[in-house]
Amino acid sequence: MSVTSLERITVEPETPATSCVIWLHGLGDSGAGFAPIVPIFSLPENHGIRFIFPHAPEQAVTINQG
Numbered sequence: 001m002s003v004t005s006l007e008r009i010t011v012e013p014e015t016p017a018t019s020c021v022i023w024l025h026g027l028g029d030s031g032a033g034f035a036p037i038v039p040i041f042s043l044p045e046n047h048g049i050r051f052i053f054p055h056a057p058e059q060a061v062t063i064n065q066g
Helices: 035-041
Strands: 008-011 019-022 049-054
Touching: 008 035, 035 049
Parallel strands: 019 049
Antiparallel strands: 008 049
């Protein structure tokens, strides 16, 4: 079985990571659209949470009866 790693933005905590949030974006966006949200959470400096924002590969889609 072949495993493909998605490109991503990873926000590492200042202390060793003890947990991880993988934030998935919706259609037409990328991980870069959500990475700036981490500071909004106002987490304590020693939170130990790694945030991963993967970029899904682009695919052609038909939406809205298009």
